[in-house]
Amino acid sequence: xxxxxxxxFLLSVFLFFFTLLFSFSYRFFKNLQISSYSKCFAGGIIxxxxxxxxxxxxxxSNCGYLGQLFSGIxxxxxxxxxxxxxxxxxxxxxxxxxxxxxxQAFIFIIALSLHSFMEGLGIPAxxxxxxxxxxxxxxxxxxxxxxxxxxxxxxxxxxMRIVYALLTFYSFLTPFGTxxxxxxxxxLENNKYFDNLTSILNGISCGSxxxxxxxxxxxxxxxxxxxxxxxxxxxxxxAIFVGFVLMTLAALGxxxxxxK
Numbered sequence: 001x002x003x004x005x006x007x008x009f010l011l012s013v014f015l016f017f018f019t020l021l022f023s024f025s026y027r028f029f030k031n032l033q034i035s036s037y038s039k040c041f042a043g044g045i046i047x048x049x050x051x052x053x054x055x056x057x058x059x060x061s062n063c064g065y066l067g068q069l070f071s072g073i074x075x076x077x078x079x080x081x082x083x084x085x086x087x088x089x090x091x092x093x094x095x096x097x098x099x100x101x102x103x104q105a106f107i108f109i110i111a112l113s114l115h116s117f118m119e120g121l122g123i124p125a126x127x128x129x130x131x132x133x134x135x136x137x138x139x140x141x142x143x144x145x146x147x148x149x150x151x152x153x154x155x156x157x158x159x160m161r162i163v164y165a166l167l168t169f170y171s172f173l174t175p176f177g178t179x180x181x182x183x184x185x186x187x188l189e190n191n192k193y194f195d196n197l198t199s200i201l202n203g204i205s206c207g208s209x210x211x212x213x214x215x216x217x218x219x220x221x222x223x224x225x226x227x228x229x230x231x232x233x234x235x236x237x238x239a240i241f242v243g244f245v246l247m248t249l250a251a252l253g254x255x256x257x258x259x260k
Contacts, residue, residue, distance in 0.1 A: 122205020
């Protein structure tokens with residue numbers, strides 16, 4: 001248990017600096033743009049992670065439908081925030097609205113980062129290869145999300161100390177969720193409700209990943225019409241397939257190697 005705790009702590013530190021690096025990346029790569037194909041490729045990776053490494057943890061629980069229930073609850077919470085707040089005035093869900101106050105910007109970052117906190121909550125419920133694959137899926141989209149937010153915040157017109165504060169806060173949310181999850185597990189590890197807790201945490205992380213995949217990553221990539229958009233959509237779909245197939249082959253390869 002102590003080894004697992006140390007691993008989780010080191011992972012939370014790594015996630016913080018990894019996210020922080022891409023959150024500040026706009027200052028160094030101002031002319032870099034993340035293509036839609038990269039986003040769709042990452043979407044394929046996350047889809048494979050969901051199917052092979054996150055769904056099983058939810059459905060193999062001995063706590064009835066508790067995991068599934070909290071999967072739905074966490075997804076609906078994030079979906080509601082997205083549709084009722086983040087898309088106000090046709091704003092992109094990963095971009096800071098224009099002409100907002102510092103307080104509004106802070107609230108926006110909290111809303112945008114809530115799923116990051118939920119993802120972090122689910123990390124302590126994972127062990128072994130499940131933790132490895134979950135972390136890979138997490139990193140697979142975190143860099144894109146952090147870079148997109150970096151562009152938005154750095155071009156918002158705020159003074160740099162406010163920019164630094166917003167991006168540092170955003171980078172801290174997933175590690176903070178991990179630390180909270182670790183504390184809950186530590187307190188209830190010998191309690192009769194421990195299995196219920198792990199089911200709830202797995203469910204919350206599952207719903208969060210479902211939101212990331214189908215709302216944040218892919219939803220906005222296929223909303224344009226016309227022949228040019230149709231041709232691009234074919235390439236985007238291909239990118240999703242490539243990401244899914246590569247991640248799936250890696251998962252099956254590791255499974256085969258372990259069974260030998």
